Amino acid sequence: MSNNIVSKFLNWMKSAAGFSITATIVIAVLASIASGPYLLVNTIVTGGMLALVATGLTLMLGVLNIAMFAHGEFFMIGSLTAYYVFTPISNYIGENPESFIAVIGPLIAMAGAAIVGAISGIVAEKLVFGPLRKRSTDNWVMNSFLLTVGLSMLLINLHQLIFGADFKGIVGYWTGMPVSIADVFISRDRAMAFVIAVIVVSLFWFFMTYTRTGMAIRAVSQDITGAQIVGIDIEKIVLLTISLACALSAVAGGSLLFMYPSYPTVGLEPLYLAWFVVILSGLGNILGAVAGAFMVALLKVITVEYIGAGWDFVVPSALIMLILIFKPSGIFGSDVRGALDK
Amino acid sequence: MIVLETSNLTKKFGGLTAVNDVSMTLNQGDVMGLIGPNGAGKTTFINAISGLNPPTSGSVKMFGDDTTRLTPEKMCRLGLSRTFQIPSPFPKMTAIETVMTATIFGNESGKVKDPVDHSREMLDFVEFPMAETVVAEQLNTVQLKRLDLARALASNPRLLFMDELASGLSEGELNDIMRIINKISKKGISILMIEHIMQLIMAVCNRLLCIQFGTKIAEGLTQEVANDPKVTKAYLG
Numbered sequence A: 001m002s003n004n005i006v007s008k009f010l011n012w013m014k015s016a017a018g019f020s021i022t023a024t025i026v027i028a029v030l031a032s033i034a035s036g037p038y039l040l041v042n043t044i045v046t047g048g049m050l051a052l053v054a055t056g057l058t059l060m061l062g063v064l065n066i067a068m069f070a071h072g073e074f075f076m077i078g079s080l081t082a083y084y085v086f087t088p089i090s091n092y093i094g095e096n097p098e099s100f101i102a103v104i105g106p107l108i109a110m111a112g113a114a115i116v117g118a119i120s121g122i123v124a125e126k127l128v129f130g131p132l133r134k135r136s137t138d139n140w141v142m143n144s145f146l147l148t149v150g151l152s153m154l155l156i157n158l159h160q161l162i163f164g165a166d167f168k169g170i171v172g173y174w175t176g177m178p179v180s181i182a183d184v185f186i187s188r189d190r191a192m193a194f195v196i197a198v199i200v201v202s203l204f205w206f207f208m209t210y211t212r213t214g215m216a217i218r219a220v221s222q223d224i225t226g227a228q229i230v231g232i233d234i235e236k237i238v239l240l241t242i243s244l245a246c247a248l249s250a251v252a253g254g255s256l257l258f259m260y261p262s263y264p265t266v267g268l269e270p271l272y273l274a275w276f277v278v279i280l281s282g283l284g285n286i287l288g289a290v291a292g293a294f295m296v297a298l299l300k301v302i303t304v305e306y307i308g309a310g311w312d313f314v315v316p317s318a319l320i321m322l323i324l325i326f327k328p329s330g331i332f333g334s335d336v337r338g339a340l341d342k
Numbered sequence B: 001m002i003v004l005e006t007s008n009l010t011k012k013f014g015g016l017t018a019v020n021d022v023s024m025t026l027n028q029g030d031v032m033g034l035i036g037p038n039g040a041g042k043t044t045f046i047n048a049i050s051g052l053n054p055p056t057s058g059s060v061k062m063f064g065d066d067t068t069r070l071t072p073e074k075m076c077r078l079g080l081s082r083t084f085q086i087p088s089p090f091p092k093m094t095a096i097e098t099v100m101t102a103t104i105f106g107n108e109s110g111k112v113k114d115p116v117d118h119s120r121e122m123l124d125f126v127e128f129p130m131a132e133t134v135v136a137e138q139l140n141t142v143q144l145k146r147l148d149l150a151r152a153l154a155s156n157p158r159l160l161f162m163d164e165l166a167s168g169l170s171e172g173e174l175n176d177i178m179r180i181i182n183k184i185s186k187k188g189i190s191i192l193m194i195e196h197i198m199q200l201i202m203a204v205c206n207r208l209l210c211i212q213f214g215t216k217i218a219e220g221l222t223q224e225v226a227n228d229p230k231v232t233k234a235y236l237g
């Protein structure tokens, strides 16, 4: 019995997924021992948020077959919303520091980001993707991709035009002493950002795996014809998927506002990193995207630490190219397009 | 009672007329065979009815209502189900989960008390040869067609289209399919089935519809159509 488990574990270790997850953990631990635990903390916070953006991207690609290059702008919309929601709340907290608003205020800002993100997603579907889908689905992947690039530029410039190009940031969400875990001090905001990412990703996974609507989304992603003939309303699922994907990205933007102030192109970095994740982990599953998010986060953090701040896109992309040469479907990938499953 | 009626149904792909002006009727309780040479337009015909590939012109009436150009999900809710010539499974879902999609989304909500139980019954009904936990991508074509059938039945249809359900079956499996088709018909489900295997058609169909180059060349009782010189000529080329 125990032998069985051990041999199963060894087999898993030999698989691409097992090997890369193990390697990531080992490298993260070693680097933290060498240079300090803040490396681990940075990796975990960045990875958690990246997981949100990357699962949204996987969803867009898997269910709607859209190679989304405007996903970073929903991150931006989230951070902008959180900024405008939190600024008055923050003033109120300044005057009434003991109020319970000090605790739930930041959550209100993040919920606002999610809601506005979801609504913007619906607007994008109604104004941009829906009309294209109705007109013609020939060459869909290329055409929709070009549309997302256009949408990205449009949103960046709209931000600049309406809100200006300055940095809109906040001092912090939760004030007070940093949390200390085994002699490592982590600011409350960072700890909360990670906790929120974990909660949101877990909820999302639960939703996809166990709810009826999640089942419908998976069915659409695996075979759209099959989904249609069993009575699933495709238009409804499409709308829901887009709003969900955009909300995930916007939540990430909102909860990272304390680190990344909102400005027109704030979404580009998370977008590129999330694409690294999707390419790296393949279109297999949500958990693959989550694992991939932490790998990319670690790569970025380690590159900045040991090679230099300017290299944080060069090294990950070079490594990803290498991986793709040997395993084109990604580490966790399957052959099925975007079969979002477990 | 007339279950399905098409009037002058036509489907063009660019310059190609795949279905040309086909009018037919299917009555309650019919097991109608849709026959014709390869490329005759049989699959295109049922796709045009079921909404997967809407017709260029003509109309469809199902259960007395005009259903021309309704989407497949609406047709499903109205009581139409189908299987595919090339099965259309959800590769990452288990057999039971696959059937559950139809149980859950193909029925009025609340109508099926226990979706898992109902889906299991469907797998039993079609004599699905594998465990219910097997993942669809691990099945071969014959097994996938069975799963396709279980999924089609799970939405409790009143009308069922089957597209070459029996192709590639062994002699023994053919007998199983015959028995299953008879069971489906006994449940009161009307059937329109595309089929090439004459042995099966003669055994289960009470009426036949034959099309060639997209045009209807015969419709009527099985024996009459099978002996129609136009039909034999179409098959012999």
Ligand SMILES: Nc1ncnc2c1ncn2[C@@H]1O[C@H](COP(=O)(O)OP(=O)(O)OP(=O)(O)O)[C@@H](O)[C@H]1O
Pocket (backbone or CB within 6 Å): B013, B016, B018, B036, B037, B038, B039, B040, B041, B042, B043, B044, B045, B085
């Ligand atoms: N989506 C499509 N676009 C263009 N032409 C098509 C399309 N689908 C079918 N056709 C053409 O329409 C004609 C009828 O095809 P269809 O698949 O309906 O034949 P069939 O009777 O089902 O044949 P088989 O017995 O081989 O399945 C064929 O000439 C086919 O090439």
Ligand SMILES: [Mg+2]
Pocket (backbone or CB within 6 Å): B042, B043, B044, B085, B163
């Ligand atoms: Mg066919």
